[in-house]
Amino acid sequence: MLRTDRIFGVVVILAALAYIASAFQIRTSFLSDPMGSKSFPILLGVIAILCGAIMVLKPDDEVEWPSAGAFLKIAFATVTMIGYAYSLKPLGFLLPTAVAAGILSYLIAGRALFAVLAGLGLSAGLFLVFKYALGLGLVAFPKGLF
Amino acid sequence: MDILSNLALGFSIALSPWTLMLAVIGCFLGTIIGALPGLGPSNGVAILIPLTFSLGLDATSALVLLTSVYYGAMYGGRISSILLNIPGDEPALMTTLDGYPMAKAGRAGDALVISGVASFVGAFLATIGLMLLAPLLSRVAYQFGPAEYFALYMLAFCTLGGLASQNQAKAAFAAALGLAIATIGLDNQTGMPRFTFGNLHLMDGVDFLVPLVGLFAVSEVLIYIENQGKSSSLGVKLEKVTIPFRDIGASFGTMIRASFTGFVAGVLPGAGASLGSFLAYMTEKSFAGKNGGFGTGVPRGIAAPEAGNNAAAGGALVPMLTLGVPGSGTTAVLLALLMTLNITPGPTLFTDRPEVVWGLIAALLIANVVLLIMNVPMVKLFVHILSVPPGLLLPGVMMVSFVGIFSLTGSYFDLLLMTGFGVMGYLFRKIGVPTVPIILGILLGGHMEDALRRAMILSDGDVTYLWSSPIAIGLWAAAIIGFIAPMFLRPILKRPDRVID
Amino acid sequence: MNIKTLGLSAVFVVTAGAVSAAECIAPANPGGGWDFTCRQIGKILYDIGQVDSPVQVTNMAGGGGGLAYSTVVNERNDDPDLIVAASQATATRLAQNAFGGATADQVRFVGAIGADPGVIVVAADSPYNNLDDLMNAVKAGEDISFAGGSAAGGFDHLKVLMLAKEAGIDDVRAIKYIGVDGGADAITQTIGGFTTGMTGDISEIVGFIETGEVKAIAILTDERVDSFPDIPTAQEQGYDVTAVNWRGLYVPKGISDERFQEWADKLQAVADSDEWKAAMEANGLAPFTRVGDDFQNWVDGVIADTEELSREIGVIQ
Incomplete structure (x- = not known):
């Protein structure tokens, strides 16, 4: 077996x-x-x-693997994170964070409007915290946009 | 009473409304930084070093602020361990084992209060220990050569056998994997790259924060996406927060013993706080025996690692101050701070710059008290983190993790690596490969191999050199017992407590 | 292991529209010599008004300085506001081709403003009191071992090898060498009796000499240093070996000659400041000031010498 x-x-x-x-x-x-x-x-x-x-x-008992749908979601989340990793530097913090956080939120909670708001809110909120409370030198937008 | 007069000197320097305010700010910032995954005490202190200069703080104020952040972060590390099963930093790893089950059982508030008190006891006793013993303890480091260090690391890995999952092969594989990851990068002895495949990012090895955050935070999110609602890992019930006096009383002995273990582990340069919390937990677990219920969410299982890691943090200051040898990442940053302030730690620091040493000790005591006062009422605030909807909280944790890791090198490479570790962590959790030994392997691997190779150089390849001193023999004996005992105990215990990772 | 994780101060320095504040890259984690160089020089530059805003220190650990080197060469080659901490270790690694093919002429060495003399140290109760004792013991086949902060073949190891070569010992393995995590660690091993001696820089042993736990049997300078007049030089003992770990800066290759000269002048101003003198005093550094083209020529010479020596001893092929 x-x-x-x-x-x-x-x-x-x-x-x-x-x-x-x-x-x-x-x-x-x-x-x-x-x-x-x-x-x-x-x-x-x-x-x-x-x-x-x-x-x-001496294998252990069989693992309970998730359904194909759940697998697809996990794969999608992974792809989102990879895309986020690549885009953080060229595109600045705000835009990729809003998109990635929105997608993850949708995958987790499954509510579209909530996901959009969560993405925008997290992007803006975390930027303020990192930039001003912790003093990290984050770039908000792609270089040369403004 | 030299110590008392010295302490009075310290307080006269460190105790003023201004420094007290700095201590409160530092503790608050530190707790938050510590609670955020990926931002550990070392990062917290490192971020704030430039801040102290732009604020124009003098040496004492800078020390007070940053030690408050340091201790605050040690406290804060436990919060996400308990509430989210995501350790905020590496020493908080062990706290997840009992903290999270307890929170899941609806006792999140109790778990936080117990861990807060345990942190206080650990840190307080360690500061006392530092005060009394630092001048003496600095000698212990002289007794540890390569052979003794190797035996010490063997002890850590052998006791891991008792901690690991039901499947010893999977646990051993996890440890080997961690050790193998630690071999990536420049070889410390020859300076030649190993397993870097010509990639400059890998030259300095894999930063342990990357697998830590990947295996814990990222895989947690993936697990959550899979389950989506059912058997939610955030299904922690909220309840009224009261102070669980009975539990605190019952685990008081544990706190004292764990503080002692942690302090001793912290004094030895090496793994520092992680080894401290690990050894403290394992000692208490074997102490409690099969009826102890370790791993299922018992107060003592929270008290032990928290007292242990905070005591180790204090202990790590001993070699840092007396020898200039940082015992942990955070003490290395504190060392950097002292050097910028033109203070060179070393054997003469205690006699040459008593105001610095005792000012620091007083600052530690102050930070500790501030944290205890702050943490118990703030438990309610922290428990409220749980009422944030997962659809907001988990993406938030992810983004914080990404930014935290990104800030290490400013390169997307570590982010990809972290995502890879996240997927790996997800698969491992499904298959039942414990992830804790991987992290310990990464943390200890480099030291372990270096110690072994140094020993072999000094002995011309004579293996018996590894157990040629009384200290080494003692450590080996403990390691062998730690490895063999669980095998005999397993049939008696039937199913050992599974590590919930 | 932990130590290399602290780079958070490295906070991706890509500044969002900030006016050209100077940045100093320390190619290592906080706590080491390069970090010290950046932080001290950065602080003093600001304090004495050579720069308008505080110098931002970026820790960029990797490849023993190689990551910072390649970053500067490939990505920041024309950044006029960038300075990078350097030391003899930078030169040694360039000479031994340890930066993955990068060469010394890809940056400009702007100046050194202090030096850390090399020392050979044994435990206070050691039977060896001078270099001759030690080298004769090696020749007699005794078990002599050294601990140092660099990897095998690195600068600390080279000091011992150079002395051995002077003594006529050709087998580079005659003296055992273990590379440990820095000078303080090396000295701990020596005091503990695990190695015969320690090779390192004098700043690493200042505290230990004062407590009398170790004795320095040779300092690798041309003349005795003022702060430790009792330590004999290797030259006095008939060993023609000098090795100082200078502390200085390099700047990107692509900046203008004027800008290079400006940095050289600023560095000279730091060297002349009382603050720097106090910092050197506190850290056991000896005065050693060379800036501008003079320094560049000197570094080129050092690198050529090190390369020749490494080849001769067999550290590189």
């Missing part, structure tokens, strides 16, 4: 192997110490492989 833990265990083993492989690529200076730069990472990789093997052999 295929269980989540088994798949996860295999992923862990593969990731650990990749980690060990890249540990062998570490450049070492010839001044290196007795242990060197590689031993500790390799040791960790071996431990992770053992853990992965145990997960494959």
